[in-house]
Amino acid sequence: MKSKALHLIIYILLAFLLCPFAACDDTDDYSSDPKHTLRFSQDTLCMDTVITGIPTSTYQLKIYNPHKKALLISSINLADAGESGFRINLDGMPGKQFADVEIAGQDSLYIFVEATLPQQKNAGITLIRDSILFQLNGIRQEVKLWAYAQDAYAFRGKVIEQDTLIASERPILIYDSISVAPNAHLTLAAGTRLYFHGKAGMQVHGRLSAEGTLSSPVVFRGDRTDRMFPYLPYDRLPGQWGGIHFLTTSYDxxxxxxxxHGGSFGIRCDSSRTDRTKLTLESSVIRQVSGNGLELTSCQAVIGNCEISNAGNNCVSLLGGDYTFTHCTLANYFSWNVRKGTALQICNEWNGTDYPLSSAIFRNCIIAGSGTDEIEGRRSKNENTAFNYYFSHNLIHSVKEENDRIINVIWRKDDNFVLMDSRTQAYNFALEEKSEAINLGNKEDADAYPTDRNGRSRLQDKAPDAGCYEFIRNEKEAATP
Incomplete structure (x- = not known):
């Protein structure tokens, strides 16, 4: 009896030890019920417009097993076998197809999706489709992949050496830099879009003209067309590229x-003769830059009907020179990181060197922001160095000042703008109904710009509004982030 009992115990122990290797059939550990299917974080993964030939950022797809028993996915593969330009990565393993993928009960795994789309050889935007296919217990499931492909012309270290007109329906992708040589004139036609890669920028030694319209502006921006988060496009972030630099030899x-928008700075003008116009900027916008928006050093510039907003340093920085601003909105509510400047900085001295400020005129303007004082002044100790300014019919968030160079200015913090969303970095500096900028402007000064930046008349009501946007009732309802 003892011998038989001993043999039985040994048999049971051997069966238990060998079960994982031979005797046990673990197929019952996976559900074979065709009703037990996968769930996905999204049924369609859609990418924004993608420049062909440039890798996208990585998108994330989460796969759920909502059931108690584990599931064995027979296969996961791209329907177009990668020919579309899409790529997938399963929990750190790149590939076009995967077999026998286990997902435990009430567990999940990740698929990461990227794309480098092939050229489409047309000027339009093309929808590229693919899908990720899942085979499980005889059932096929699918997650659709969509991306909008846009071809672009590429310039790398491009130098414009003679008078040139660029009129392109496709974006122009700038690598390294684009520069305009001395004595050359580059004209950008309405609708031209320059997309700058990395820290690429524009240097102008000669002359630049941008002939945009309300419906077809000339755009200078970074080349990231995807999103950092679902609610936050990279195009709303600062520091995506360099900026536009007008050097000493550049005029007119x-x-x-x-x-x-989106640069390390917006426009920078180097010191030049102040009896000749270096820059005329009209009906334009400079926004969301990590440095100065508009930096003017000892030159002559005319700025009208413009929005210059949200700069990590100053929206406008003036050092010496001769400047006129009419119907401009300078609004610094920069919130991407710590802001170091103000809406307006005016100086006639820097690092011990004097720069005479012969004239800084602001007519029918708004100077606003989230700081405690949105004007910073720096004066030379030499009282003979010119520091001439003039403010007329402005709304200014700064310390009140009274003298004969200040006429009809409201000195008050007024944040009555249509949209200021720091989470999505979406801003609209059109006026709300409570804004004290409404009807603040002088009609004579508005004659130079009878319509606002959005093409609306300034001359049909009691008085023009300060800033570059004329108040329109119910504008807030029409604003979109």
Missing amino acids: NHLVYADI
């Missing part, structure tokens, strides 16, 4: 309906 630059 004229930009109309230019949209300059």
